[in-house]
Amino acid sequence: MTASGTFGYGEEFMDFFDIARLGGVLVKGTTLNHREGNPYPRMAETPKGMLNAVGLQNKGVQYFADTIYPRIKDIKTNMLVNVSGSTVDEYVETAKVVNSLENIPGIELNISCPNVKEGGMAFGTSCPSAVAVVTAVRKVYDKHLMVKLSPNVTDIAEIAKAVEDNGADSVSLINTLLGMAINAKTRRPLLSTITGGLSGPAVKPIALRMVWQVAQAVKIPIVGMGGIMNATDAIEFMLAGASAIQVGTANFVDPMVTVKIVEGIEKYCEENGFESASELIGAMEV
Amino acid sequence: MKKYVDDFTVIENQRLNHEYVVLTLKHPDRLPHMMPGQFVEVKVENGPDTFLRRPISIHDIDAENNTMKLLVQEIGEGTRLMGALNEGDKCNLVYPLGNWFSLPDKKDVLLVGGGCGIAPLLFMGRHLKANGIKPRFLLGARSADGLIAIDEFKKLGEVYTTTEDGSEGVKGFVIHHPVMRTQQPDIDWIYTCGPEAMMKVVAKYARNHEIKCQVSLENSMACGFGACLCCVAETLDGNKCTCTDGPVFDSTYLKW
Numbered sequence: 231m232t233a234s235g236t237f238g239y240g241e242e243f244m245d246f247f248d249i250a251r252l253g254g255v256l257v258k259g260t261t262l263n264h265r266e267g268n269p270y271p272r273m274a275e276t277p278k279g280m281l282n283a284v285g286l287q288n289k290g291v292q293y294f295a296d297t298i299y300p301r302i303k304d305i306k307t308n309m310l311v312n313v314s315g316s317t318v319d320e321y322v323e324t325a326k327v328v329n330s331l332e333n334i335p336g337i338e339l340n341i342s343c344p345n346v347k348e349g350g351m352a353f354g355t356s357c358p359s360a361v362a363v364v365t366a367v368r369k370v371y372d373k374h375l376m377v378k379l380s381p382n383v384t385d386i387a388e389i390a391k392a393v394e395d396n397g398a399d400s401v402s403l404i405n406t407l408l409g410m411a412i413n414a415k416t417r418r419p420l421l422s423t424i425t426g427g428l429s430g431p432a433v434k435p436i437a438l439r440m441v442w443q444v445a446q447a448v449k450i451p452i453v454g455m456g457g458i459m460n461a462t463d464a465i466e467f468m469l470a471g472a473s474a475i476q477v478g479t480a481n482f483v484d485p486m487v488t489v490k491i492v493e494g495i496e497k498y499c500e501e502n503g504f505e506s507a508s509e510l511i512g513a514m515e516v
Numbered sequence: 517m518k519k520y521v522d523d524f525t526v527i528e529n530q531r532l533n534h535e536y537v538v539l540t541l542k543h544p545d546r547l548p549h550m551m552p553g554q555f556v557e558v559k560v561e562n563g564p565d566t567f568l569r570r571p572i573s574i575h576d577i578d579a580e581n582n583t584m585k586l587l588v589q590e591i592g593e594g595t596r597l598m599g600a601l602n603e604g605d606k607c608n609l610v611y612p613l614g615n616w617f618s619l620p621d622k623k624d625v626l627l628v629g630g631g632c633g634i635a636p637l638l639f640m641g642r643h644l645k646a647n648g649i650k651p652r653f654l655l656g657a658r659s660a661d662g663l664i665a666i667d668e669f670k671k672l673g674e675v676y677t678t679t680e681d682g683s684e685g686v687k688g689f690v691i692h693h694p695v696m697r698t699q700q701p702d703i704d705w706i707y708t709c710g711p712e713a714m715m716k717v718v719a720k721y722a723r724n725h726e727i728k729c730q731v732s733l734e735n736s737m738a739c740g741f742g743a744c745l746c747c748v749a750e751t752l753d754g755n756k757c758t759c760t761d762g763p764v765f766d767s768t769y770l771k772w
Contacts, residue, residue: 238743245519258745266754273738273746277565280738284745287755430567482739483559483569485610486521 232488233455233478234258234312234338234378235284239298240305246485251492253474254308256338257298260328261313262320264290268345274411274420279430279457280479281409283423285345286314291327303333310376314340318366325371336374339367339398342405344382344427354380354405357392368397376453379403379444381433386440387447394448402453402476403444404437429479431457438470445471445512459487461494468495468510517612519741520548526605527583532664536632537599538575539586541607547582550574551616552640553732553764556586557740559608560594568738569610570594571759573635573709576642576668587665589632613740614763617730619647622704628690628718630656633710636732638665640707641672652676654693656714660684691717703727708767709734719767729767733758 232240234256240249249255267287274281288294294311302309311328315321321339328337341354341363353359364377377393379386381404390401406427411420437456444452454472457479458464464475480487495507504510524541531537557569576585590599601607617640625644627637634655641651651673657663660683669675677685678693686693691714695701703725708718709732722729735758737747742760749758750771756762 235745236739236743242741242743246521267745267748270748270750270755271736271746272748273736273744275566275568278567280568282738282744282746287745287748479738482744483567484521485739485741 231308231310231453231474231476232256232481233476234340235282236478236481239302240309241301243481243485247489250306251489252307253492254310255305256310256312256476257294257302258288259286259312259314259340259343260288260291260294260324261286261315262291262324264288264293269422271420271422272426274426276409276411276428276430277432279428279432281411281421281426281428282406283345283421283426285423286343291324295327295331299331299334303331308335309333310336310338310374312338312340312378313367314343314346315363316346318363321363322366322370325367329371329373334373336376336399337371338376338378338402339364340378340405342378342380342382344380344406344408344425345423351380351382351405354378354389355383357389360389361392361396364393364398365396374399376400376402378405380405381436381440381456382408387443390444391447394450398450400451400453400473401444401448402455404433404440404456407433407436429457431459433457434463438466441467441472442470442514458491459483461491461498464491464495465498465510468507469512469514471512471514473508473511517551517554518548519610519613521608521610523606523608524584526601526603526607528603529599529601531599533661535590536664537588537590538665539588539598539601539607541584541586541609543582543584545582547577547579547584548612550577550584550612552643553616553636554612554614555636555740555763556584556609556611557613558586558598560597563593563597566594566597569740570598571613571737571740572598573732574612574639575635576639587632587635610740614759615761617643617707617732617764619644620649620705620728623649624702624704625649626652626654626695626703626706628654628656628706628708628710628714630690630710630714631662633708633714633732633734634665634669636709637707638668638672641669645672652695654678654690654695656690656710689717690714691721696721701725701727706730708732715767716772719770719772722767730764731767731770732763733765734763
């Protein structure tokens with residue numbers, strides 16, 4: 231799958247390859263109302279990674295339903311919508327609209343965006359607030375409910391368990407790590423928001439550790455992500471316990487990376503005697 | 517315009533001075549159609565810290581020979597690695613990206629560039645000339661050493677220069693050149709690319725004299741094709757991506 235906020239609505243990549251070859255596309259963070267996002271500059275390259283502070287720029291869920299959905303609904307893959315909000319009510323209202331869209335088989339509840347002042351990550355960093363938003367959305371949303379977890383916590387497994395117990399069908403992790411960068415020459419921050427979300431290969435060891443920890447704690451499927459650049463990285467996440475993976479920042483560097491990863495996993499299975507990639511899930515030998 | 521990802525071959529790396537090189541890249545087959553103002557995203561290999569591609573303007577196109585020229589200013593690790601590419605090296609590009617300059621509806625055209633911002637103006641100058649419009653160029657730099665590729669511009673039209681230290685051309689910034697000082701300029705259209713401060717004064721001058729002005733922005737970006745939403749510019753219609761809605765904008769559309 232492709233990670234939300236790194237693959238647009240899928241359309242941006244159609245010149246490069248047939249996106250129906252992917253397991254799924256997470257369309258970018260959608261909120262109840264239109265959001266302009268944060269001021270420029272929103273991006274800073276860091277060693278083997280990048281910080282972003284986009285701030286959930288989107289035109290709101292109704293615009294998505296009216297304008298984007300008709301364009302993407304017939305793409306032959308799982309088109310999932312990443313849903314975010316500032317209040318529990320906003321999450322609920324947004325999920326209701328997406329629930330009515332026939333060809334959207336699931337949502338990814340984003341309780342982990344570090345780039346908005348209110349809501350977002352605040353919901354994903356404590357068990358009671360994570361439970362509150364998942365419980366409320368579960369009541370109005372009857373298709374697949376994936377919950378995207380924040381790494382900016384002391385114990386991610388505890389949050390994963392809490393959302394599992396309250397109706398999540400799967401968890402995806404990790405969202406970006408809160409970070410910052412300063413230009414020593416100008417003595418100014420590189421992002422307009424000072425802090426932003428770190429992604430890319432720099433975060434991979436942390437992501438892998440968290441996937442493994444969550445895999446010990448929950449029974450629902452885990453969708454692993456964080457710095458996956460190639461098939462080997464993807465396989466490592468599966469060995470740690472992920473049932474599926476998302477590729478994010480790598481899409482910016484190589485727009486065809488996802489399809490190469492699909493092919494690479496198939497090749498690995500063939501060469502190593504696995505009949506199906508599902509045999510890799512949690513197959514790390516200790 | 518359809519986008520591609522391809523390995524090009526470096527067929528020449530021409531060093532202009534201590535910070536600028538011109539790379540000539542050959543397409544493996546037939547170069548698709550591209551327009552002046554568009555850019556490419558260059559993959560930088562083997563950098564210990566680099567990660568993202570580098571967005572670089574198309575400096576010139578030779579459709580007959582299927583080659584593209586990129587003007588590269590070495591300002592960081594990524595561009596230094598590009599400057600170190602040798603003949604025969606492979607260079608992976610995502611291209612062509614962004615929108616392009618439009619042709620003017622009148623004949624008196626001035627192209628104003630500063631620093632590395634002169635890059636797309638050569639390609640645009642060639643495009644104007646091919647369409648029967650004689651371009652004039654106003655190019656600025658800190659000193660004579662920074663005025664690059666002047667001979668190439670001279671082949672296409674008249675070239676005016678300014679340098680901050682007065683080592684060549686008129687002393688000062690581009691806005692101080694006599695061609696932009698007159699109260700009744702003989703200019704109908706301006707195309708400009710360079711440092712934002714320069715483009716802002718050029719855009720203001722154009723607005724004051726009711727001259728149409730297109731600017732090409734150089735915002736930092738991650739993807740180059742509208743997926744990351746990092747490169748936004750503030751416009752009358754809110755935040756727009758420099759990579760897909762730009763890099764060329766009508767100056768009056770920007771909140772400058």
